[in-house]
């Protein structure tokens with residue numbers, strides 16, 4: 127387990143998010159400590175993505191606030207939150223398809239470098255970091271799903287985040303590529319990154335997360351170690367109920 131200091135890097139403080147009549151998040155609080163990996167779990171519609179939107183600044187919460195490094199960032203726009211050190215990867219990756227791997231990463235790294243030579247060098251270093259060092263000139267449209275996830279991570283890392291919100295980094299990736307992605311996330315954490323992940327794959331959660339929070343109907347239902355959450359009777363019942371409903 128990584129070196130986890132005591133003061134939270136991120137505090138989600140009593141957030142409620144209401145869309146019209148729909149309560150997407152219901153009085154949710156989370157503390158994410160420096161160096162921690164926290165997994166958000168829960169069935170479809172539990173409020174996980176909306177929680178990411180609220181932390182990243184896409185939605186202003188109806189109630190509650192977001193503290194990052196002790197500062198209230200609730201009123202900051204997404205670009206200002208990114209500059210403050212909050213980055214995000216998306217479940218459905220959307221790179222610039224006609225740009226190369228290096229060029230895609232350059233888009234994220236651009237604000238931090240004054241010369242093109244420096245920018246290219248830094249972008250290539252991020253590509254190497256995520257295991258795409260031999261694909262620098264490959265167009266994004268030619269990458270596999272696992273490689274696109276790696277590119278997404280490099281693009282986010284190029285913004286020099288302190289906190290990374292990672293949406294299903296192994297979602298849609300073939301089984302044999304998952305261990306490599308898990309190892310990559312471990313490397314990023316070892317470099318000092320704090321991570322919140324949305325994840326359905328229990329193996330990924332077990333290998334990566336220090337703590338798991340299981341959400342249902344916008345609220346925290348159960349939390350604890352991944353094992354505690356996965357074996358909680360209410361969680362088991364809900365997931366089994368879901369499987370039965372969806373026939374999988």
Ligand SMILES: Nc1ncnc2c1ncn2[C@@H]1O[C@H](COP(=O)(O)OP(=O)(O)OP(=O)(O)O)[C@@H](O)[C@H]1O
Nearest residue numbers: 145148149150168169170171172173174175176177
């Ligand atoms: N912009 C919006 N307008 C109206 N309702 C919304 C909006 N965004 C989310 N919701 C609703 O809020 C609830 C929580 O959705 P959310 O996408 O956060 O769940 P989730 O846990 O991420 O689900 P999934 O695993 O399916 O992605 C759902 O009922 C959803 O329909």
